Amino acid sequence: xxxxxxxxxxxxxxxxxxxxxxxxxxxxxxxxxxxxxxxxxxxxxxxxxxxxxxxxxxxxxxxxxxxxxxxxxxxxxxxxxxxxxxxxxxxxxxxxxxxxxxxxxxxxxxxxxxxxxxxxxxxxxxxxxxxxxxxxxxxxxx
Numbered sequence: 175x176x177x178x179x180x181x182x183x184x185x186x187x188x189x190x191x192x193x194x195x196x197x198x199x200x201x202x203x204x205x206x207x208x209x210x211x212x213x214x215x216x217x218x219x220x221x222x223x224x225x226x227x228x229x230x231x232x233x234x235x236x237x238x239x240x241x242x243x244x245x246x247x248x249x250x251x252x253x254x255x256x257x258x259x260x261x262x263x264x265x266x267x268x269x270x271x272x273x274x275x276x277x278x279x280x281x282x283x284x285x286x287x288x289x290x291x292x293x294x295x296x297x298x299x300x301x302x303x304x305x306x307x308x309x310x311x312x313x314x315x316x
Contacts, residue, residue: 176254176313176315178254181212181251184249189245190244196242198237201283205251216312227293228303233287234285237283252268252269254313255315258302260299264285267282
């Protein structure tokens with residue numbers, strides 16, 4: 175199995191709905207958080223570039239729900255690179271409920287981001303920063 179970048183999260187009450195399970199939109203928020211933490215840990219220079227005009231624009235996002243999560247469940251969001259083409263990056267996400275030594279797959283997601291640069295108030299395509307390319311390659315799906 176290929177290596178995955180993992181973001182660990184404990185579900186809070188504010189992430190659940192009146193029925194008690196996690197509100198569906200939070201899975202998408204966790205994808206974004208996972209992606210941000212990946213940048214923070216593996217390509218911090220990209221964060222600096224964002225403050226000077228680089229934009230990672232999400233162009234497509236999806237999530238397939240397989241099982242429910244509830245308050246205080248521990249979830250591991252595992253991210254892998256699916257594809258890098260021109261200025262676009264496609265990442266796959268697996269959501270795992272983790273209890274002691276047991277893990278259960280609860281959702282699958284995908285997200286595509288385009289690297290853009292702000293020029294004269296408009297976003298124009300730009301190449302994927304080399305540091306990000308190298309960091310993501312270590313997590314490419316096999």
